[in-house]
Amino acid sequence: MRIVLVLEYNGSRYCGWQSQPAGGSVQDILEIALSKIACHTIRVVTAGRTDAGVHALYQVVHFDTQAQRPLNAWVRGVNRFLPHDIAVSWASVVSDQFHARYGAYERRYLYLLLNRPVRPGLCHARVGWLHHSLDLTRMQVAAKMLLGEHDFTAFRAAACQAKSPVRRLTRLEIYRQNNFFIFEICANAFLQHMVRNIVGSLVYVGKGKYAPEWMQTLLESRNRTYAAPTFSAAGLYLAGVSYDSIWQLPDFIEYPFEICLPAILR
Template sequence: MRNIKLIIEYDGTAYSGWQVQPNGLTIQEVIEQALAKMLGERTPLHGSGRTDAGVHARGMVACFKTARTMPLRAFREGLNCLLPGDIAVREAHEVPLDFHPRFDAQAKHYRYTMLLDDLRSPLVRHTAWRVRGKLDIEAMRAACRLFVGEHDFAAFRATNCAAKTTVRRIFSMELVQEGRLLHLDINGSGFLKNMVRIITGTLIEVGHGKMSAADVARLLKGGDRQHAGMTVPPQGLCLMQVFYPAQSGE
């Protein structure tokens, strides 16, 4: 038996998120269907986590087990021949049988992209969220620094989040401007449901002068979700990379 790790890129616009569910087509379901065609049997695919409807990925990690002896390149190329144009397997690696893409993950890098323009842009409508009005980016950067470290992110999770603890560690968080696009890059040990999108909404409030750094500091001491910013739309969010210990095969 072999454990095959896939690095997957996808445009989540047309899907109801990563995880299989009864009420909509998902990324996991489409890849499992392709695996069944390629291997001749149903094969469960285990992901490094979930992404919501409309969210994208450049580096989703998933694994499946198989007894097939085909070369790694054949797994990648075979799946890509069967997958639609908005999903692609970028890499395939063989990893130890006890490797699990979710439980062995040490950190994740998410990026949220904003379009700073009063006019809409058809070319980035699926990969960025348009923010109107001038933003104080330096004030937003100052607020970003407050998030780094271990904090209680109770104010930055969806109301239906089922996580047992709201404490998470953020390793780095920065804003990178690229022309009209403003990227928020967050690296952390783990994330609560909608956490990145609520943090982004809160930073936008800071950028518009509606919240201060002191307000953010209070929220990070176990504040109320109602006092944080909005949950920004999903299309600007992308899972960039998942990090693992060297011995896991990453």
């Protein structure tokens, strides 16, 4: 049978999602725990590979098994074998037609940026940080230029293995709450480092290094060397993955910007 899971994790201690020969990834830890419950080796397929230091509020995986277990075993049972910073929140049996990666039609990320002169202490490794003051309006104007379907070569990592740099950005909103800026980004899929590169370039606009129109010029250049450096992974959260309603996955957790900080930093 095929099982689908929703999980969350704090990625600060891990080398990213994808399994590594030496271990130490979120995938490695999860597969060990699942294998203990199934009593055979489990390999999972994920909706998206998060980088080292990136967190997830709503990650989706599926795996196949012949083990007959109650659904609670794939949640509370697996959590018994997981470290404190990784947790399965939901499980269900699905047909073999479900695919965590290819069945997803949209991914949603949040980036939390602390903007104050002093570095974070309490939320170290959970938020990005910048000491230069930022102009919200300038960043919002620049963000609108990235909406729609574009070639995002200027925002992809040099090592990105995606066959095409074309992605469809459906949402890019920026909010402010006290000393925090919250970036919400939705797309059909993302290139490697795409979100962090977009945030880094928007920060350049926000601190006055470039005018908002620079974002359009940058997009059209299709040249990664013209963009800002890749921003810190610490503030990035995979916050949702969307599928056809026939699969009946739970709605991803909504974190309105007014309350998202207490929810994420709990």
